Amino acid sequence: MALNEKEFDGVDSPVHDGRSSEKSSTFDQNVEEKYKHLPADAHPELTEKEIKALYRKLDWRMMPILALLYLGCLIDRGNIGNAAIEGLTQDLHLTGNRYNIALTLFFIPYALLEFPSNLVLKYFRPSRWIPFLTVLWGIIMTTMGLVKTYHQLVAVRACLGIAEAGLFPGIAYYLTFWYPRHELSFRVGIFFASASMAGAFSGLLAYGIHFMDGIQGLHAWQWIFILEGIATVAIGLLAALVLYDFPATASYLKPHERAYLVWRQKYAYSDQGEDEHFSWQYVKDALTDWQVYTHALLYMTIGGPLYGFSFFAPGVVKSFGFNTADTQLMTVPPYVFATIVLLFNTYWSDRTRLRSPFILFSLTLNIIGYSILLSNVKxxxxxxxxxxxxxxxxxxxxxxxxxxxxxxxxxxxxCVSMALQIGLGNFGGAIFSNVYRTQDAPRYKLGYGIVFMFEWFGIIATIANVLLYRHINAKRAKLVAGDSEGAGVKLSGEETRRLGDKAPTFRYNL
Structure with missing residues (x-):
């Protein structure tokens, strides 16, 4: 059953979602009144063409700024690798494992604070919280260019981890407000493509900044931190002007488009809709859900090695015999290639509505790569x-x-589960920042061997998830059909909403 656009003509557009919390709240309630009684088979009347146009509108409005935010995040997190070959390690006397400790101290607060930060995002306004975090870590990054000692570097890196903690889980969760579950991977891929491009941009920027060495009495590595930090502050201020909190408050959309998005997201995961009222029971449910921990293990086997290797990649490339400037340039092509593969993988993952086969493909690429680095070849x-x-x-x-x-x-x-998964998984960054020991440079065979082993753990975790999901889906299908012990399962809408992904009608994505 489709509802005519006129059904939503009474919903006025706000001036802007972020300028007045009172207006935003009132508008949100007005839209709520329009859609909350709609059943799952009713929706605002949009043709297939209009729906595609609506999501394209969202893409053009949201994805560029989200990609810029994450680009700044990854550049600021990883530029220490570029700074290291510009003299950072010599000037701050980062001997022994001091460089590894500086990397590790970022990930501890980063992992611990992702969960509470996501709760703050849901309680407060994304259009303010996300830009605030961005400006904060941009300022911290700028001050990193002024450090004089190892201890100052470690302290500032820890502060950077505190400020950046909320961005990635926050954006990943924020996107679930706007896009249906089977169209999410490509959108996450678009904004995460900026992560792979961050490596390319970081190399290009470091190449240009390399020639600023000595200007105003500052070393090139100091200019890397200062200039890239200032750029991040500018991106954060821009985000505060263009981000909207929720579909119901997006004034650039027509009333029936807003109503469609709100309805669509309400029934994206359940034909009875989702409960919007906070309860600590949801936190308990997340903490006791086996999925959180298998996905956290998978995250650790993918994210940890990626973070660790990215910090040392410029040094590995320099060991091939390039000078510092050429090394910065030679780090660019692999990241461009990674971006292309990322977009290809996420596009087809959404088209096929499958996740696990594409994760297994990516893990296989990792295993091939580390096998090559462990080999005695040119x-x-x-x-x-x-x-x-x-x-x-x-x-x-x-x-x-x-x-x-x-x-x-x-x-x-x-909200809680994604933050826990990402937070627990990011402890892998602390672990894998320490497998590349100074005494093993530049071949790092011990580090490569450890990572190679963990990639196989990732494959095991992926296959285990798939087998468990298939078993549960099949069991639920029998329950719903009444094939289990001759009795079907009938639940009220309220019971289904409360059970969430534990409801018999919910099917896990493979």
Whole structure:
């Protein structure tokens, strides 16, 4: 049953979602009144062509700024690798494992604070919280260019982890407000493509900044931190002007388009809709859900090695015999290739509505890449191995996040579960930042061997998830059909909403 556009003519557009919380709240309630009584088979009248046009409108409005935000995040997190070959390690006397400790101290607060940050995002306004975090870490990044000692560097890196903690899980969760579950992977892929491009841009920027060494008495590595931090602050201020909180408050959409998005998201995970009221039971449900931990393990086997290798990639490339400036340039092509593979992988993941086969493909690329780096072959072959590693790591990331998002129902449980998965998984960044020991440079065979083993754990975790999901889906299908012990399952709409992804009618995505 479709409802005519006129049904929504009474909903006025706000001036802007973010300028007045009172207006935003009132508008949200008005839209709520329009859609909350609609059953799952009723929706605002949009043709297939109009629906595609609506999502294209969202893409053009949201994805560029989200991609810019994450681009700044990854550049600021990873530019320490470019700074290291510009003299950072010598000037701050980063001998022994000091460089590894500086990398590790970022990930501890980063992993611990992702969960509470996502709760803050749901309670407060995304259009303010996300830009605030961006401006904050941009300022911190700028101050990193002024550090004089190892201890100052470690302290600022820890502060950077605190500020950046909320961005990635926040954006991943924020996108679930706007896009249906089977169209999420490509959108996460678009904004995560900026992560792989961050490596390319970071190399290009570092190449240009290399020639600023000595200006105003500052070293090139200091200019890397200062200039890239200032750019991040500018991006954060821009985001505050263009981000909207929720579909119901997006004034650039027509009333019936807003109503469609609100209706669509209400029934994206359940034919009875999702419960919007917070309860600590959702936190308990997330903490006791086996999915959180299998997905966290998968995240750790993909994200941890990717973070660790990215920090050391410039040094690995320099060991091939290039000078510093050429090394910065030679880090660019592998990241461009990774971006292409990422977009290909996420596009077909959404088209086929499958996640696990594409994650397995990406993990296989990683295994091939580390096998090459462990081999005694020419530097050119090792350079090709870097292409495989970065392509595998970056292309798996958005699909892995979408897979978890698809299989957690209920806004608050999804919010908590995604933050827990990402937070626990990001402890892998702390682990894998330490497998590349100074004494093992530049071949890092011990580090490559450890990562190679963990990639196989990722394959095992993926296959285990699929087998469990298939078993549960089949069992639920029998229950619903009344084939289990001769009795069907009948639940009220309220019971179905409360059960979320545990409801017999919910099917896990494979």
């Amino acid at each position: 530097w050119s072959a090792h350079y090709v191995g870097i292409y495989f590693i970065l392509a595998g790591g970056y292309s798996a990331f958005p699909i892995m996040i979408s897979w978890a998002s698809n299989n957690f129902a209920g806004h608050y449980k999804r």
